[in-house]
Amino acid sequence: MATKHCYLLLGQFLSGITSMTVQYAIIWHLTAKTGSATILSIATLLGMLPTILLSPFVGPYIDRLNKKMLLIVPDIVAAMVALILSAVGEFGGFFPVWLIFVSLLVRALAQTFQMPTIQAILPTMVPGDQLTRVNGQLGVVNSANMIIAPALGAVLFGLMPMPLLILLDVLGAILGVSLLLFVSIPENRLVGTTVHVAQDAKVGWQLLRGNRGLWYMTLIGMLTTFAFMPAASMYPLMTMRYFHGTVGQAGLIEVVYFAGSLLGGLLISVFGHFRDRIHPIVWGMVVIGVTFGLSGVLPRTENGFLWFLILNGVAGLAWPFFNTPLIAMYQQSYAPETLGRVMGILNALMSLPGPVGLIFAGPIADRFGVATLFVVAGIGVLLAAGVMFGLKITREYDRQLQADGSSDLTKRG
Structure with missing residues (x-):
């Protein structure tokens, strides 16, 4: 297998x-x-x-x-x-x-x-x-x-x-x-x-909406995406306008981020047997929030850009610790014959905040500066992390899921 x-x-x-x-x-x-x-x-x-x-x-x-x-x-x-x-x-x-x-x-x-x-x-x-x-x-x-x-x-x-x-x-x-x-x-x-496309899609929505723990996690995940996606889309502008960097340096930022994500994925693929997955999820969010927030207050110097590069790599490293355990929890929470419908709804919901956030990214960056966008993103992700760990229903969900060993939603509702 x-x-x-x-x-x-x-x-x-x-x-x-x-x-x-x-x-x-x-x-x-x-x-x-x-x-x-x-x-x-x-x-x-x-x-x-x-x-x-x-x-x-x-x-x-x-x-x-x-x-x-x-x-x-x-x-x-x-x-x-x-x-x-x-x-x-x-x-x-x-x-x-x-x-x-x-x-x-x-x-x-x-x-x-x-x-x-x-x-x-x-x-x-x-x-x-x-x-x-x-x-x-x-x-x-x-x-x-x-x-x-x-x-x-x-x-x-x-x-x-x-x-x-x-x-x-x-x-x-x-x-x-x-x-x-x-x-x-x-x-x-x-x-x-x-x-039955419409009826089955409705069932997928009801299954996701009916599981209170995962539904709250979905909303928090959407908030997280809404907070950091506008800033993430501004990496080239941050590099070239704020740090007065080159196109090559802007490309380097992208490579370093995904190299961090690659390393994070490798770590999870080897050591990813978590007893309680909410902890890596929340810590991943905290690290992303801190790195984005700090990126927005760096000096506009060569050393500032170097720190931006490092923080960007750390944010990439943290992303799989937020995203990967969360997806695994969805997969374990539903029976195989319903999982496709649930994941379809989930992917749509998680993708929606990106374009919505991008609508506000340009005006905010032009009005207040692109660095401000990173500070706002960092604060937003940290708030989302606080809500994720602060709510009992999300904080205790994975422990109950692993204790039950169940993929039947009716037992998780």
Whole structure:
């Protein structure tokens, strides 16, 4: 069984790294050819909207359809679109912006299906006491992709013609799908039954809303995302406007953050058998809050930037300690035949505060300074950590969950 989940994670890494490398190359192509902030904003929005708008309606399909096919089909569709885009660029001499938008949207749709599917699969493949560790391994895969893809995309963008580079997405899909063929994924009793999208999405909402402990954790998680996401989106501006840094230094900030996340995921994957997961969750939030808050009061000097770099890496290290145990608690709290619907609703709710927060990020940064945004983010995350540990229902939830050893919501309500 351990080998099978390793095949699953390796397949996701190979598919993800090639897809993200191509996506970065496409964004740089748009930047080079159009120079339009509006075009880049639309491209970014296309990557975010499917998760927010469609995740609640993806869950019912995860619970009722063959999960292996839900991983394979999106990869194949994305590869076909990449093949079309490559052919148009090769034989037409240019890439129509609308077709690039379509390819970005298809990638986002594929991710909208695949991530909650994987989250629903893992509890059926590994013992409950190993879930946090295996989720840590998944976090390592995602962080490695985020570190490698931008650098690899930059190198290949300068070395290869775009039509050929885009074909990497096809290669990644072939490798990912091939590895999935070796994975046996347990199915639940609802597979093959009729999907009622609206009704099933409502059930997912009711299941999440009905578990008071997890519902409060969801609200606190949304508050955390709302607090830190606007500041996190301003890393390049903080580097270049506040510290008067270069584009290269702005890129270094991103790499250091994801390197920290990679290390955090590795630590959890090895030492992630927590007796009470609320403690790493809260401490992760505290560290994120402190690092963001301190970042906003650093001097605008070279030493200040060095400390910003260090604090950024520490924040990246702390993120998996907040996110990974929390996801594992959701996975253990629901039966396999309902988990897809719950995770679909959860992913939509957790994704929503990001764009909402971004609406306020620009005006706040322009009016009060980008550093103020980091101070506000730090205070907001620290307040969320206080609420998470202060509420008895969230503070004691995991101890009760592990003591019961139950994945039946009716016993957790």
